[in-house]
Every structure is written in C-alpha cells, then in structure tokens.
Amino acid sequence: MAKKILAVDDSASIRQMLTFTLKGAGYDVIEAVDGQDALDKANSHKVNLVLTDINMPRMDGLQLLEMLRRLSHYKSVPILMLTTESGDDMKAKGKEAGATGWLVKPFDPKRLLEVIGKVIG
Amino acid sequence: MPKTECNKKKLFIALAGIVLIFVGVQFQWLLSESGSVMQVLSISSSVGLVWTLVLLSIIEYDKSQEIPLQSGMQDNLSNEPKALVSDSICNIEADKYFCKIKDDLGQANKLVGDAVNNLVMNFNYISKLTSSHHSMVLAIEKLAVPADNEPVIQLLKRQMKIAEKIEQELSAAVTSLQFGDLVTQLLSHTAHQIDALNMSLHRIDRQNFHGPDGRSLDEIRQEISSAVVLTKKENKNKPVVQQGMRVGEVDLF
Numbered sequence: 454m455a456k457k458i459l460a461v462d463d464s465a466s467i468r469q470m471l472t473f474t475l476k477g478a479g480y481d482v483i484e485a486v487d488g489q490d491a492l493d494k495a496n497s498h499k500v501n502l503v504l505t506d507i508n509m510p511r512m513d514g515l516q517l518l519e520m521l522r523r524l525s526h527y528k529s530v531p532i533l534m535l536t537t538e539s540g541d542d543m544k545a546k547g548k549e550a551g552a553t554g555w556l557v558k559p560f561d562p563k564r565l566l567e568v569i570g571k572v573i574g
Numbered sequence: 575m576p577k578t579e580c581n582k583k584k585l586f587i588a589l590a591g592i593v594l595i596f597v598g599v600q601f602q603w604l605l606s607e608s609g610s611v612m613q614v615l616s617i618s619s620s621v622g623l624v625w626t627l628v629l630l631s632i633i634e635y636d637k638s639q640e641i642p643l644q645s646g647m648q649d650n651l652s653n654e655p656k657a658l659v660s661d662s663i664c665n666i667e668a669d670k671y672f673c674k675i676k677d678d679l680g681q682a683n684k685l686v687g688d689a690v691n692n693l694v695m696n697f698n699y700i701s702k703l704t705s706s707h708h709s710m711v712l713a714i715e716k717l718a719v720p721a722d723n724e725p726v727i728q729l730l731k732r733q734m735k736i737a738e739k740i741e742q743e744l745s746a747a748v749t750s751l752q753f754g755d756l757v758t759q760l761l762s763h764t765a766h767q768i769d770a771l772n773m774s775l776h777r778i779d780r781q782n783f784h785g786p787d788g789r790s791l792d793e794i795r796q797e798i799s800s801a802v803v804l805t806k807k808e809n810k811n812k813p814v815v816q817q818g819m820r821v822g823e824v825d826l827f
Contacts, residue, residue: 554825
C-alpha cells in the first residue's frame, strides 16, 4: 500500500509540482491549500508524512505544525517544512515546534525524494 | 461683548417672551367669562410675537458679528491653512501614487500567475507525452526484435536516451516552475512595504498637522528617514532571499 503524503501549499503551481514528483515516485498525495485545510484533512486521513509551506493565509505552516504535534496521531509523524524562508531564527522556531526537517524552495525533485525516503523509509 | 454675557442676555429675553405669553394666556382664562377673550388673546399673542422677533433679530445680529471675526481668524492664519491644504493634496497624490505602484505590482503578479499557469499546463502535457513515449519504447523493446537487427536496436537505445533526457529536463522544470511562488511572495512583501511606508508618511503628516509650529525641512527629512528605517525594520522578515533559481538547502533536525 502506497504511503500517504499531505502536501500543503497555498501556491497551486507548487502543489502541482509536488504532486507530480511524489506521485511519480509512487506516493499517494493529499493536497491542502493552507494550514486550516491541512488540519481538517489530517484529521480525516491517516497520513505518513506532512510536507508544508510556512507563509499561508488563514493558518501558517508553523501554527499547523504546533496544532498537529498536539494531536496524538501526529506526535511522531514526520513533518517537513518546505519554504522560501531560510533564516536561522525561523528554522529554530520550526525545530522547537517539532519539525523533522527544513527544505528551502525551490526544491529539487530528486533531493526531495531522497529526504522523504530517509524520514519515512 | 463677551460671549457668555451675550448668551445670558439671549436667555433672559427668551424667558421673558415665554413668561409674557404664559401671562397672556392666564388673562385669557380669567377674563373668558367677561366676553373680552379675543381681545386679551390678541394682545398676548402680539406681545409674544414681538418678543420672539426681537430675540431672532438679536441672534441674527450676533451671528453677523461672529462671521467677520471668523474670517479675520482665517486671514491671520492664512499661511497655516494653505500649508495644510497643500499637504492634504500631497497626501491624496501620495495615496494615488502608492495605489498606482500597488496596481502595477498586482498586474505583474497576474502576468506571472498567468505565465506560470500556462507553463504548468505545457509541463503536464509534455510529461504525459513523455510518459507514453517511454512506455511505447519499452513495448517495442519487449517485442521480439531480432538480435541481429542492429539498426532497430540502436534506434531503440537512442529513443531510451532521449526519454531519459526529457525526464531529466522535466525534473529541472519542476525546480524552475517554482519561480511563480517566489515572485508572488516577493510582490506581496513589497506591497506590504509600500503600505507600511504610506502609513508612516501619513503619520508624519498628521504630526505636522497637529504640531505647534512649522518644522524645518531638515526635521521633516529626518522624520521621513526614520519612517523608512522603521518600515525596513517592520519588514525585516523578507520571505524570499533567493537571488536565483538555485536549489535550496536541506536541513534534517
């Protein structure tokens, strides 16, 4: 059974690129347009990994991360931040909130798949 | 005449008028049986009317005295209102200017968005074609191609290489096509900066409006510089620092 990845980004083109890359590698992809949408979908699906942007309307990626870590099922689910932000203070915030890793955009599909393979096996 | 004294006088006249009308009506009631009701009513009404007219004349006279006084104030401070008027015109122009910049940014964002949508559609189409081409080459390969048919084998090998190359290019396109997101975030950030700068300029303008006296050009220049510094500080978290489309770094915690 294919592993499920929740891809969260308010940019349609980024979601399409993520879906293209991940589906091409055999993963099931659930798309979410912002943190709130992702939280709703995370509650209704059991996902194996969350890949989220930070700057989004309604609920940003860091808030989503904090909310997910409060849910029992998502305490140990890898959550990767995929963002344009590359400042050390932001990374520190992400790490403190429980992020598994930090990927700066633009992502390279091959490298992304390597990282995902590493964190979910 | 001092204003409070004038008000007292008006109040007195008004009260006197009301009292007189009231007294007249009382007389009307007392004398109603003597048959001179109409006479008393007429007298009391006339007196009340006269008092009311007097009161109105006094009020109008006071008003006419106040108008020149106000115009005098305007004349004395003519430089200040003129400056404020020109400031407010300046603000309207500044608002229009900032709105124009934001419109331009919006237009750029829309153009980029449209371009990205078209490119993504092309990308999806090419990726589907590539996928079916790849499948076709594999299918032909699986067909019993005679081992000694070297030209066909070479052709298939070349086809496989082309398919691999297209896949590599598609992978590179996945990275390149993320420019839309970066540009959109930068434009949004710039629009916020423009808003913040416009607000700072409004704040400076308001301070000058309420200020006790005119500020020197240097002081205003310094205020604008401080506003720019403040705006920069408030917007220091620039969401996009990338200068090109080089692949971003990866950190696993």
